[in-house]
Amino acid sequence: MPEAMRAKGTLTIYDVASRAGVSIASVSRVLNGQGTPRAETREKVMRAVQELSFVPDGAARALSNGLKEVVGVVFRRGGEQLFEGEDESFLFIDVINRGIEVGAQRHGFDLLISSVGFNDDNVAARIAALAGKADGLILHDRMLSAVGIARLADMVPIVTLAGSPSSASINVRCDNESGIRALVQHLVIDHGYRSLGYVSGRADSPDNRTRSRAFAAEAAGAGAEIDTGPAWHGNYSAAGGATVVTSLLDAGRKLPRAILCANDQTALGVIYALAQRGIKVPQDVAVTGFDDVPVARHLHPPLTTVRQPMQELGARAFEALYSRINAAAGKPDIVLPVQLVVRESCGCPPNPTALSGTALLARDGQLR
Amino acid sequence: MPEAMRAKGTLTIYDVASRAGVSIASVSRVLNGQGTPRAETREKVMRAVQELSFVPDGAARALSNGLKEVVGVVFRRGGEQLFEGEDESFLFIDVINRGIEVGAQRHGFDLLISSVGFNDDNVAARIAALAGKADGLILHDRMLSAVGIARLADMVPIVTLAGSPSSASINVRCDNESGIRALVQHLVIDHGYRSLGYVSGRADSPDNRTRSRAFAAEAAGAGAEIDTGPAWHGNYSAAGGATVVTSLLDAGRKLPRAILCANDQTALGVIYALAQRGIKVPQDVAVTGFDDVPVARHLHPPLTTVRQPMQELGARAFEALYSRINAAAGKPDIVLPVQLVVRESCGCPPNPTALSGTALLARDGQLR
DNA sequence: CGCTTACCGGTAAGCGCTTACAGGCATCGG
DNA sequence: CCGATGCCTGTAAGCGCTTACCGGTAAGCG
Secondary structure, eight states: OTHHHHSSOOOOHHHHHHHHTSOHHHHHHHHHTOSOOOHHHHHHHHHHHHHHTOOOOHHHHHHHHTOOOEEEEEEEOOOSSOOTTGGGHHHHHHHHHHHHHHHHHHTTOEEEEEEEOTTOSOHHHHHHHHHHHSSEEEEOTTSSOHHHHHHHHTTSOEEEESSOOOSSOEEEEEOHHHHHHHHHHIIIIITOOOEEEEEOOOTTOHHHHHHHHHHHHHHHHHTOEEEOSGGGOOOSSHHHHHHHHHHHHHTTOOOOSEEEESSHHHHHHHHHHHHHTTOOTTTTOEEEOSBOOGGGGGSSSOOBEEEOOHHHHHHHHHHHHHHHHTTOOOOSEEEEOOEEEOOSTTSOOOOTTSOTTTOOOOOOOOOO | OTHHHHSSOOOOHHHHHHHHTSOHHHHHHHHHTOSOOOHHHHHHHHHHHHHHTOOOOHHHHHHHHTOOOEEEEEEEOOOSOOOTTGGGHHHHHHHHHHHHHHHHHTTTOEEEEEEEOTTOSOHHHHHHHHHHHSSEEEEOTTSSOHHHHHHHHTTSOEEEESSOOOSSOEEEEEOHHHHHHHHHHIIIIITOOOEEEEEOOOTTOHHHHHHHHHHHHHHHHHTOEEEOSGGGOOOSSHHHHHHHHHHHHHTTOOOOSEEEESSHHHHHHHHHHHHHTTOOTTTTOEEEOSBOOGGGGGSSSOOBEEEOOHHHHHHHHHHHHHHHHTTOOOOSEEEEOOEEEOOSTTSOOOOTTSOTTTOOOOOOOSOO
16 A cells, blocks of 8 residues: 555655755754754754655654654444434534543644444444554543453553543543532422432433432432332433333323433433423423533523533543653542533523523633 | 653564564564465464454554555634534534544544634644644635645645635535525525625635625526625624624615525524614515524524535545545545525425424434 | 863664565475 | 475565764863
8 A cells, every 4th residue: 555645755854854954863853842953954954844845744753752642532423313403412522522622732632533333333443443543542421341441541541531430541520419419409499399300311321320329319318209210211312301201101100390301412302202292391390401512502491401511521531631641640530510500491580681592692711 | 752652561563473473474464464374373363462452553554554544634613702502613514524534434544633723823834733644634614825735735635625626635615606596596586585685704715705706696697686895794603794784784774685694603693683673584684594504493583594415525525535645636626516495584484394493303314 | 282071963773563575384296 | 206386474674753872073171
């Protein structure tokens, strides 16, 4: 395959050196600001670089100094059948990635992106290949088993998002417990709802497990009844949320006064299914989400949820990885605060200052 | 800086070779399926690779065979002040990127992502650095001047999105002319509107120029009056669209019966500003967008617009780049078809089968 | 005026991998 | 039974860059 870039007369540091009339070492030194080149030398080199519009080869550089300045990011891309509006789901991931990128750029790193389909066979192989091209990896939720992560982790530094910390990898997540607590308290104390249900996310998601556990604990603490069981298992998708409601209703079960959902997507489906059956939100049943994805405010009614600082989640993940790449150790479990966002799906009145739909607002500075 | 990954006992092909009791050449051959290694040799190598969980270094590989299997993607990230809901704007770019990635993965390539802020100083330098790490570059709209692109293009293959083709670079765009034509005809012929206005995008955008020109030509052809002038210059943002309407109104100008917007974001702002002044859409003034971003259907009223095949735009951009990387030439100007999406902002009645809000629909297969 | 000291710049050795080339061994034919 | 013919496998060169090391020149000092 060498014919690939050979075709274009690849220019190298040698070309620059000979044009500038100096040695390749000098060129390298000027380009990297090492040593103390004489002003004249520096100028000759710079001129040659300009004239040839030379760009040093990243691969050679990486090979030589053992640093690629690249971080790999791996995530799942959606499944096959989607709810309309579910396109937005990738927004969640994309916003986090944007945050990673912001952090990365501060250190001259770039992001090497690789998504994995839900039924791709060779996930581990693909991730390994990515690892070979990067200095470290950031894995979104549920990409690899714990052992998979462990194995990978002694090849390259690893940071997981919404996973679990391990001896070898760092995890970054938001404060699920506080978010659920705020939600439960708002529903039970402020609204006085006595019965609650929780539509879970995927069973293998640490975030989901934490939220689920926090839900049970908080509800008990607040003295509310909770409705649980396998019928309440969702999978983070809108379709999953809709299915839960539909089958609950078909089984003749009475719904609790308020339903908490594992994430906003699920809430979207729950609200839809409720509407299908003529059940009013929030008059008959209140519904809440988790994440505060951008569509949340466009739903009818606007969704009460918990905002995760998504950009910052990404930025912190990069920072953690970066220090790990530089051999610095750091806390293996990074937890970011969340914020309750009260809209109308919980039963609160419309907030007159925040028009849903197309309001003109300066954006709250989430990060930086 | 060599201490970076040196810290982790970097394992190399030599380690694998000695553990397997063969030469590094054999290891390489097995790993790449070159030559005809004996079954026994292959097995010994594979076992050693497994046991050590060895992953070949991408940089060394790239240096050796002149192919990094990485494409760089560069785009602008939004400015500072945004409309609420404008977050979605990056969805447009992200969907295209997703398309690029799908195409890339088919050939074992990964995406190296780099966004550029609106007032970053050293854009050219950053892009050049990226070029050094990739086999080719895909540039989103308005990243670099024509000469900038030309200079870059004799370093690495370049594909631009929504730009202009040049002797050195390939461009991929959608069929703006047809989209505008469909819109104008729908408004003039189907609805009978006789006066039209066009809120433009940024003046330096080829897409915008094409749309603007097509608008004038089609309107003239259809016998409609058009309202133009500097007051109609927007900039692709919602704020820009709102400003156009507001200043038109403040200047006491009468609005045309229908307003076409350069993109959906602009339409969002136009609809907002109109609502502010108590002007009804579509009863008083019809409004249309361009792009069909996911929020378009959530607006009030749902936005009539032109759908760009965003995923496919990305996929095609990659394919073009890929063949260019392999020295194959190809058409320098790739144009993809668009589709008129009629909703309610043009004055059409609600479509009962397509509920806005949270309808449950299988998604129309845009691409694969 | 000659020697030390500093400062630059050049030479060359790798970084981990692919692959052209050549050598070894076994098999097959004469 | 010996030479020819392949089929594998190993050796080594080189991809483009960084940097340790060393030699040369000029400046500083006695």
